[in-house]
Amino acid sequence: MNGNPLTYGSDILVRFSDTDAQGHLYFANYLVYADEVAGFYMEELGLGAMNPQTAPCFIFTVNINCDYLGECRAYETVAVRVGYTRLGRSSAELAFTLQEKHSGRPLARGSLTQVFTDKQTRKSIAIPARFRDAILARQPELGAGQPAQTS
DSSP states (O other), rough: OOSSSEEEEEEEEEEEOGOOTSSSBBBHHHHHHHHHHHHHHHHTTTTTTTOTTTTEEEEEEEEEEEOOOOOOOOOOEEEEEEEEEOOOEEEEEEEOOOETTTOOOEEEEEEEEEEEOTTTOOBBBOHHHHHHHHHEEEEEETTTTOOOOOO
């Protein structure tokens, strides 16, 4: 582990339909790409969030921050990297970066805050133990010397 919390990545080819009238990636699609790759990461960790009927809980995104750093055009390949940077009791923060794959040119960076909720009551619950354990196995730095989080 090199200390980089962005431990998971996937590439996305920018479709023409993802661009706006100015010919570059529509601003909201940067967040869609980050969310999509975050979902892939959660699946790899075993949460099963992509199928709400079988997932152990719902995950609500309650905050998103994004710094737009560069322009991206149709048919470019975007390398998206994600990883958790904080684990609380019922919430977690996930960071992301987007770069043009071939040049490495930075496109965006940001974070999102997730709250884990009961599917019936939609009230916050503790992060499911098997999911927390899977995150910590992949990103052990999140558990090293960290006091228990309260949110």
